[in-house]
Amino acid sequence: xxxxxxxxxxxxxxxxxxxxxxxxxxxxxxxxxxxxxxxxxxxxxxxxxxxxxxxxxxxxxxxxxxxxxxxxxxxxxxxxxxxxxxxxxxxxxxxxxxxxxxxxxxxxxxxx
Amino acid sequence: xxxxxxxxxxxxxxxxxxxxxxxxxxxxxxxxxxxxxxxxxxxxxxxxxxxxxxxxxxxxxxxxxxxxxxxxxxxxxxxxxxxxxxxxxxxxxxxxxxxxxxxxxxxxxxxxxxxx
Numbered sequence: 001x002x003x004x005x006x007x008x009x010x011x012x013x014x015x016x017x018x019x020x021x022x023x024x025x026x027x028x029x030x031x032x033x034x035x036x037x038x039x040x041x042x043x044x045x046x047x048x049x050x051x052x053x054x055x056x057x058x059x060x061x062x063x064x065x066x067x068x069x070x071x072x073x074x075x076x077x078x079x080x081x082x083x084x085x086x087x088x089x090x091x092x093x094x095x096x097x098x099x100x101x102x103x104x105x106x107x108x109x110x111x112x
Numbered sequence: 113x114x115x116x117x118x119x120x121x122x123x124x125x126x127x128x129x130x131x132x133x134x135x136x137x138x139x140x141x142x143x144x145x146x147x148x149x150x151x152x153x154x155x156x157x158x159x160x161x162x163x164x165x166x167x168x169x170x171x172x173x174x175x176x177x178x179x180x181x182x183x184x185x186x187x188x189x190x191x192x193x194x195x196x197x198x199x200x201x202x203x204x205x206x207x208x209x210x211x212x213x214x215x216x217x218x219x220x221x222x223x224x225x226x227x228x
Contacts, residue, residue, distance in 0.1 A: 009152075033216075042116075042202050042219025043155070088154060090217075098162055098208075099170050100145065100217070102155035 003027050004089055004103035012109045013079055021074045021106045023089035029101075032065055032072045032091040037105075043088055046074075079110045114139045116220035118203050124226045125193055133188045133223050135203030142208035143215070144186040145170070146178065148199040149222075155202065161186055162208055193227040200224050 007022050023032065031050045035043035047056050049065035049072060056063045060083075062075040072089055089103040116137045125131055137144065145160040147170075157170030161180040175197055177189040186205075190197060201223045206215040 004154075006154075040222070042204070042222055043217075044219070045216040048216070090155075098143075098160060098168065100157050100160070101171075102147070102157075104152065104154040 003093075003101045004091065006087075006089060006103040006106050008106060009104065010107050010109075012111065015080055015110055015112050016078050017110075019076050019079060019108070021076075021087055021108075023072045023074075023103050025070050025091075027093055028069050029091035029093060030069070032069075032089055034063055034072070034074055035088045035090060037086040037088060043086075076108075079108075081110045081112050084108060084110050114218070116203055116205055116218050118201075118220040118223050120223060121221065122224050124228065126228050127194055128192050131190050131193060131225075133190075133201060133203075133225070135186045135188065135220060136184050137186075137203075137205040137218070138184065139205060139218065140183065141205035141218075142183070143217075144180065144203065144205045145217070146176070146186070146188045147202045147204065148172065148197075149202060150199050158188070158201075193225075195227050198225060198227045 003025050005024050033048045034046045037043040047063045052067045052069045054065045060077045064073050087106045119134045142163045146158040147155040149155050156172045158172055158176050159178040161167040164180055164183050167178050203220040204217040206217045
């Protein structure tokens, strides 16, 4: 059972365009993280959101945690070729387990 | 340099031949974990460990074993590998908090395993 659904799965856009990636679940998470993974490497953390409704900005990237802590979004403004990669959301459930759940991933390609 | 190392990086083996993938971290992290990554399925957690001698199952533990005898090492053991265990494997480590749970996981470079 995939608890974290990401959309879209694939996205190919031109440099300068904006985009939003969504991470949705029917479960409540104590926190959600976004990672970026480049070919041949392990994922690298971009941000962690903890509080429902929280918004965090990292240069041109804006992350939001849903009010009910079941969903999150990543918005990129004026995408650049260097943003190309696989974006993964991940979280830990609130139910006392210490497992991590990862989303299915969004593969982004930004064309120059 | 703070890092998570995995060995080997690439491995081709045959069905039934026991193998071990090693994972080591130098950051004194309590939490360590193994994931497998398959196309369209994202990363799925196999096993995790909250500290020495404390391990628990993730979402896909069948066919795998782990041990945590030392804080820095967390080997993944496949006693009798099968072709459906062909995958890209990642080890990760982080600090551990029971509450809040917002510690960054640091990932190793990955081990690409092929079971024929």
